[in-house]
Amino acid sequence: xxxxxxxxxxxxxxxxxxxxxxxxxxxxxxxxxxxxxxxxxxxxxxxxxxxxxxxxxxxxxxxxxxxxxxxxxxxxxxxxxxxxxxxxxxxxxxxxxxxxxxxxxxxxxxxxxxxxxxxxxxxxxxxxxxxxxxxxxxxxxxxxxxxxxxxxxxxxxxxxxxxxxxxxxxxxxxxxxxxxxxxxxxxxxxxxxxxxxxxxxxxxxxxxxxxxxxxxxxxxxxxxxxxxxxxxxxxxxxxxxxxxxxxxxxxxxxxxxxxxxxxxxxxxxxxxxxxxxxxxxxxxxxxxxxxxxx
Numbered sequence: 001x002x003x004x005x006x007x008x009x010x011x012x013x014x015x016x017x018x019x020x021x022x023x024x025x026x027x028x029x030x031x032x033x034x035x036x037x038x039x040x041x042x043x044x045x046x047x048x049x050x051x052x053x054x055x056x057x058x059x060x061x062x063x064x065x066x067x068x069x070x071x072x073x074x075x076x077x078x079x080x081x082x083x084x085x086x087x088x089x090x091x092x093x094x095x096x097x098x099x100x101x102x103x104x105x106x107x108x109x110x111x112x113x114x115x116x117x118x119x120x121x122x123x124x125x126x127x128x129x130x131x132x133x134x135x136x137x138x139x140x141x142x143x144x145x146x147x148x149x150x151x152x153x154x155x156x157x158x159x160x161x162x163x164x165x166x167x168x169x170x171x172x173x174x175x176x177x178x179x180x181x182x183x184x185x186x187x188x189x190x191x192x193x194x195x196x197x198x199x200x201x202x203x204x205x206x207x208x209x210x211x212x213x214x215x216x217x218x219x220x221x222x223x224x225x226x227x228x229x230x231x232x233x234x235x236x237x238x239x240x241x242x243x244x245x246x247x248x249x250x251x252x253x254x255x256x257x258x259x260x261x262x263x264x265x266x267x268x269x270x271x272x273x274x275x276x277x278x279x280x281x282x283x284x285x286x287x288x289x290x291x292x293x294x
Contacts (some may be wrong), residue, residue, distance in 0.1 A: 039083050047090035048119040049112060053127045056096050056108035057145075058139075060131035062116045068092060069113040075108060076106035130165070137172075164201070169208070182222070187229075198222055202288075207231055210260075214280045217290075223287050227293040234275045237292060240284035243268045249291040254269040 012229055013184075021068040045066045047215035056074075061068060072083050080102060098104050112120070114136075121139040122129050127158040128145040131138055137155040140147050146163040149156065152170045164181040167174075174196070182201040190213040196203050197218040205217055206227040211234075240247040243259060243266040254270040261267075265286075283290040 015292070035075050035138065037074055037076075037081075037236060039070075039074075041070040041085055043068045043070070043092055045115050045118060046087070046092045048121065049092045049094065049114060050121045051094040051110060051112070052123040053096050053108070053110065054098065054124070055126045056110055056124065057128045058110045058112065058122050058124070058130070060112045060114065060120055060122075060129070060134065062133040063113040066115055068115070068118065070094060071111040071113075072096075072108065073111070074106060074108035076104055076108065080104045081106070081108065171208075210234060211279055211281065214278075214282075216282045218282075218284045219288050220286045221288050223289045224283050225289075225291045225293060226281065226283055230294070232275075232294065235271045235279045235281050236271065236277050237281045237283070239270045239290045239292075240267055240282075241288075241290050242266070242286045245287040245290040246285050249289060251292065251294050 008115045030167045045068060049068065070085070074081050080098060081104065082097040084095040084097060094110065096108055116133065116135045116190065119136040120131065124142045124145050127142060128229060129140045129142070129147045131152065132150040135153050138149060138152065139157045141159040142163050143161045145160060145161055147158045147160055147165045149158070150168070151250045152172065154172045156170065156172060157175045158165050159177045161179050162181055163178065165176050165178060165183045167188070168186040171191065173192045174188070174190065174194040176183050176185070176196045178198045179199050180200045181198065183196050183198055183203045185196065185205040187208040188205055189208045190211060193214040195216040196205055197216070199220045200222060201219065202222040203217050203219045203224045204227065205215070205225070205231050210230070210231040215226065215228055237250070239250060241248050248268065248270055249271070250272065252272045254272045256271045258269050259266055260269060283292065
């Protein structure tokens with residue numbers, strides 16, 4: 001619900017936006033090298049920063065003041081790359097643009113130095129995202145880019161088609177999804193139901209402390225692994241895998257073992273309760289391995 005409110009609020013602000021500021025190469029503030037151009041801007045703090053890119057990367061870092069500092073570094077030819085800056089009340093809108101039918105050769109990196117609590121939404125075709133040391137929420141969606149996040153404490157919705165998702169030392173509600181990429185989550189603490197799914201990649205989640213919220217781990221053809229990292233194991237654990245090609249690995253004896261037909265294949269379902277009935281932990285795969293590590 002918290003994530004939905006953030007998305008709806010931000011979408012409304014974008015629809016209302018009316019103040020735009022375009023920068024082309026002729027308006028560059030500084031030039032670092034012969035081939036690299038740099039554009040800088042500073043704004044008062046906003047509730048959210050939204051950045052869609054084509055192939056540009058984004059680095060989000062926490063600053064030591066209440067302002068938003070934007071630095072755009074790129075190597076595109078003159079009059080090809082355009083940086084757009086728009087502001088309306090509580091939202092800062094950033095975007096990179098190229099002329100229609102332009103075969104632009106080069107690269108760009110957006111470096112955002114922001115207050116810790118500022119929310120971020122990043123959308124890109126092939127750009128990567130790196131974010132660290134934040135208490136604001138992060139929403140990121142890429143087609144082929146990778147997403148790397150560390151030292152975060154809030155809602156995270158991270159989606160990539162073929163890129164990998166990697167996080168370290170995070171706390172909050174997490175929704176991670178990839179098609180062919182891998183998901184690696186180190187030292188995670190959930191404060192509400194969280195989900196980690198991949199179609200053909202591996203999913204690995206290591207907990208920083210015992211889980212007291214529901215968790216969902218799923219990979220269609222890869223491994224789905226939950227590592228308790230030596231913490232106390234409580235809750236109801238449900239494992240699902242395709243009967244003829246999937247595998248289930250658990251250090252405990254199961255309380256119930258059944259099979260079911262989903263309309264296409266037979267699946268095995270195994271359940272064990274440890275100490276308390278909650279939280280509910282679901283680890284599933286089709287042709288890979290569903291595994292619990294102590």
